[in-house]
Amino acid sequence: xxxxxxxxxxxxxxxxxxxxxxxxxxxxxxxxxxxxxxxxxxxxxxxxxxxxxxxxxxxxxxxxxxxxxxxxxxxxxxxxxxxxxxxxxxxxxxxxxxxxxxxxxxxxxxxxxxxxxxxxxxxxxxxxxxxxxxxxxxxxxxxxxxxxxxxxxxxxxxxxxxxxxxxxxxxxxxxxxxxxxxxxxxxxxxxxxxxxxxxxxxxxxxxxxxxxxxxxxxxxxxxxxxxxxxxxxxxxxxxxxxxxxxxxxxxxxxxxxxxxxxxxxxxxxxxxxxxxxxxxxxxxxxxxxxxxxxxxxxxxxxxxxxxxxxxx
Amino acid sequence: xxxxxxxxxxxxxxxxxxxxxxxxxxxxxxxxxxxxxxxxxxxxxxxxxxxxxxxxxxxxxxxxxxxxxxxxxxxxxxxxxxxxxxxxxxxxxxxxxxxxxxxxxxxxxxxxxxxxxxxxxxxxxxxxxxxxxxxxxxxxxxxxxxxxxxxxxxxxxxxxxxxxxxxxxxxxxxxxxxxxxxxxxxxxxxxxxxxxxxxxxxxxxxxxxxxxxxxxxxxxxxxxxxxxxxxxxxxxxxxxxxxxxxxxxxxxxxxxxxx
Ligand SMILES: Nc1ncnc2c1ncn2[C@@H]1O[C@H](COP(=O)(O)OP(=O)(O)OP(=O)(O)O)[C@@H](O)[C@H]1O
Ligand SMILES: [Mg+2]
Numbered sequence: 001x002x003x004x005x006x007x008x009x010x011x012x013x014x015x016x017x018x019x020x021x022x023x024x025x026x027x028x029x030x031x032x033x034x035x036x037x038x039x040x041x042x043x044x045x046x047x048x049x050x051x052x053x054x055x056x057x058x059x060x061x062x063x064x065x066x067x068x069x070x071x072x073x074x075x076x077x078x079x080x081x082x083x084x085x086x087x088x089x090x091x092x093x094x095x096x097x098x099x100x101x102x103x104x105x106x107x108x109x110x111x112x113x114x115x116x117x118x119x120x121x122x123x124x125x126x127x128x129x130x131x132x133x134x135x136x137x138x139x140x141x142x143x144x145x146x147x148x149x150x151x152x153x154x155x156x157x158x159x160x161x162x163x164x165x166x167x168x169x170x171x172x173x174x175x176x177x178x179x180x181x182x183x184x185x186x187x188x189x190x191x192x193x194x195x196x197x198x199x200x201x202x203x204x205x206x207x208x209x210x211x212x213x214x215x216x217x218x219x220x221x222x223x224x225x226x227x228x229x230x231x232x233x234x235x236x237x238x239x240x241x242x243x244x245x246x247x248x249x250x251x252x253x254x255x256x257x258x259x260x261x262x263x264x265x266x267x268x269x270x271x272x273x274x275x276x277x278x279x280x281x282x283x284x285x286x287x288x289x290x291x292x293x294x295x296x297x298x299x300x301x302x303x304x305x306x307x308x309x310x311x312x
Numbered sequence: 313x314x315x316x317x318x319x320x321x322x323x324x325x326x327x328x329x330x331x332x333x334x335x336x337x338x339x340x341x342x343x344x345x346x347x348x349x350x351x352x353x354x355x356x357x358x359x360x361x362x363x364x365x366x367x368x369x370x371x372x373x374x375x376x377x378x379x380x381x382x383x384x385x386x387x388x389x390x391x392x393x394x395x396x397x398x399x400x401x402x403x404x405x406x407x408x409x410x411x412x413x414x415x416x417x418x419x420x421x422x423x424x425x426x427x428x429x430x431x432x433x434x435x436x437x438x439x440x441x442x443x444x445x446x447x448x449x450x451x452x453x454x455x456x457x458x459x460x461x462x463x464x465x466x467x468x469x470x471x472x473x474x475x476x477x478x479x480x481x482x483x484x485x486x487x488x489x490x491x492x493x494x495x496x497x498x499x500x501x502x503x504x505x506x507x508x509x510x511x512x513x514x515x516x517x518x519x520x521x522x523x524x525x526x527x528x529x530x531x532x533x534x535x536x537x538x539x540x541x542x543x544x545x546x547x548x549x550x551x552x553x554x555x556x557x558x559x560x561x562x563x564x565x566x567x568x569x570x571x
Contacts, residue, residue: 111376180415184477186374188428188484189405198430203418310418311466 046289053283062283067234067265071276076284078235079265082151083220085239085254086261089155090162090219095212097159098166099201105167106174107196126164133161134228142229149230151239152255157225162215169211173204178312206306213299217292223263234268235260262288321347321518322368322488325383327394329363332377337363339542340382345488347387350510350519352533352550354526356565360542361522365490368393368520369407370400386487405432408481409490413497414473416465416480421457424465424476428484443483450516451479452509471502478509489513491521495528507532526566530554538562 056062065075105122109115137157141147147156177200185195239257243250260268266284269277322345329338337360345351353361363372370393372378383392386406393403408428416424423430425444434440444461448454453475457468465476474494481489491510495503510519510532523529529536530550537547538561546553546562557563 178415180411180413181417183371183374184411184415184417184480185427187369187371187404187409187411188431188480189401190427190431191401194431198427199417309464309466 046286049282049285049289053279053281053286056279056283057286062280066237067260067268071269071272071274071280074269074277074280076262076265076287078238079260079262079284080287081238082231082235082259083261085151085242086154086158086226086259087216087220089152089255090158091212091216093156093159094162094166094215098163098212099170099208101163102167102170102174103196103200106171107192107200122164122167126168129224130161130222131224131228133157134225136160137225137229148256149232149258150256151259153229154226154231154259154261157229158219158222161222161225162212162219165215165218166208166211169214170204170208173207173211174200176207176312177203181312203310206303206310209306210299210303213295213302217295217299220261220291220295221263221288223267226261226264227267231264232258232260262291318346318349320344320387322384322386322393324364324367325385327364327367327380327382327384329360329367329372329381330379331363331372332375337542338367341539341542341544343537343544343547345518345520346535347518348514348516349534350514350521350532351535351537352529353520353522353537353539354524354529354565355539355545357524359539361539362492363542364539365492365520365522366409368488368490369404369409370394371409373400405484406486407488407490408484408486410474410477410481410492410494412493414470414477416468416473416476418464418466420462421465421468421476422461425479425483428480432484444479447479447483448476450482450513451475452505452512453479469502471498471505474498474502474506475509478506478513482513486517488518488520491519493522493524496524503528538565540565 050057061073062075063080064077065073066077067079068074105115105118109118134157137153137160141153141156142149147153181199181203182195185199190198235258239254239259240251242252242254262284266281266288269281269284272278324341324343327338327341328336330336339360341364343351353365355361366372367380368384372380380394382394384394385391386393391398393407417427419427422444425447426440429440429443434443445454445458448457453472456472457463457476465473468476474497478489478494494510495506498506507528510521513519514534521529521533533550535548536550536553538545538553538557538559540561546557546559548558553562554566557566563569
């Protein structure tokens with residue numbers, strides 16, 4: 001009697017577990033489907049681009065030629081150089097500013113309603129559509145500061161665009177440093193600046209770098225703000241080289257040079273009626289995606305490497 | 313008789329402490345720390361032991377809104393270390409601290425110990441090397457780590473990490489060392505090591521240690537203070553406190569009737 005009762009209960013428990021497991025099963029199927037819809041769509045697109053663009057992708061002259069009226073001899077050179085130089089300006093403007101702003105906000109700013117307000121607004125800035133940044137830049141950099149429709153204008157615009165990303169990533173990384181580590185540093189007599197310099201910056205470096213690279217990966221594909229400030233679509237020259245063979249070996253004329261960037265080059269080819277140019281556009285698209293993927297991969301790797309020695 | 317002849321290294325005078333929200337966690341405590349002695353601070357959880365201890369290195373200054381009242385006088389210079397015009401950094405250079413959980417920096421063993429010297433701007437490699445060795449010996453860790461000073465501190469065991477933190481606190485020749493439950497995260501053997509170490513350190517400096525463990529207080533300390541609800545109930549030589557406490561509350565606590 002007693003035994004039978006127990007067996008019955010056990011069977012009930014087993015049935016219940018089975019039912020719950022079914023829920024797990026159903027959910028994982030739905031989740032997988034959702035994942036697939038996203039992934040497969042993107043993958044199809046990417047493969048399609050490769051299939052369309054592969055004749056160009058495989059030819060060296062595509063990377064060493066200027067744009068041309070003839071699709072067959074049109075190349076990416078000025079866009080590649082333009083994108084690199086613009087990214088350089090973006091990096092040099094957004095990183096120091098973003099990191100310093102974040103350190104100030106986390107370590108020095110008094111915590112009150114005003115800093116809360118700033119905090120909310122910084123996060124909101126990250127969500128502002130990029131074309132708005134383009135308008136801002138057109139007004140500020142092109143008309144007021146008279147920097148022209150140049151590399152420096154584009155670089156600063158994209159710098160502004162990714163500034164919130166850098167700030168947020170840096171702050172999060174700083175916040176993850178345990179209080180115990182800070183107190184340990186203060187307890188041996190460190191000043192605030194020593195704590196920031198010897199500990200905060202060093203331990204949050206991986207997180208900062210990740211934020212910077214992800215921001216840059218976003219910036220490299222940005223088209224709208226660049227169009228707004230007036231990038232050229234047909235550039236058959238290179239900006240003056242930043243490094244020269246004669247003293248002082250650095251040259252800043254390139255900053256004020258006209259330019260084009262990868263997504264704009266792609267867009268301009270795409271808007272040609274001739275089918276032949278679409279091959280070029282597809283190839284340019286593949287390059288943009290690859291650059292972005294490589295940057296993200298690099299960010300993940302750096303993060304892993306930096307965090308290996310840090311356990312929190 | 314010991315009490316009257318032993319010099320006082322520091323003393324709290326009518327010390328009160330208020331947390332940001334106004335929480336009065338330490339109430340009008342007056343208590344001496346005798347030179348080259350170990351004073352143990354005992355009392356139930358939340359009675360304000362850590363709060364009191366952290367007044368001695370002005371740790372509360374790191375967070376806004378905290379307020380001290382009263383004085384902590386340090387001898388022989390009779391400085392009131394709580395005074396506004398005394399820089400908390402100066403205080404922390406004289407009074408070092410070991411925390412409850414080992415908290416080494418994610419740096420090498422060597423750099424952990426050297427950090428206090430780096431902060432003071434010591435650049436001479438020889439001097440730093442010597443000090444690091446001396447501190448690690450002082451913390452009874454030298455033999456275990458001398459061949460791997462460049463290893464990451466995280467790779468040490470919990471007990472070793474705590475001794476590393478003691479070495480870090482020791483490297484700058486502090487006058488007083490504060491310990492906040494230094495063994496509560498350690499196993500019995502590591503605990504015994506730390507206790508032995510504290511007994512030895514006593515020859516060099518003055519120690520204030522918070523502990524939850526009554527046996528530990530009885531084993532290592534020369535003086536014991538019992539706190540309850542932010543107030544100092546009783547302070548005296550450890551032997552006396554544990555055999556003939558004058559206050560009923562103290563007796564109840566140490567005999568386990570309460571707490
Ligand atoms: N940052 C803080 N802000 C406000 N109140 C605090 C803060 N830290 C501690 N307290 C309060 O102050 C009182 C004393 O806390 P404290 O940490 O000094 O106790 P303790 O004796 O060290 O306890 P334990 O033995 O559990 O470590 C407690 O009531 C606690 O809640
Ligand atoms: Mg405590």
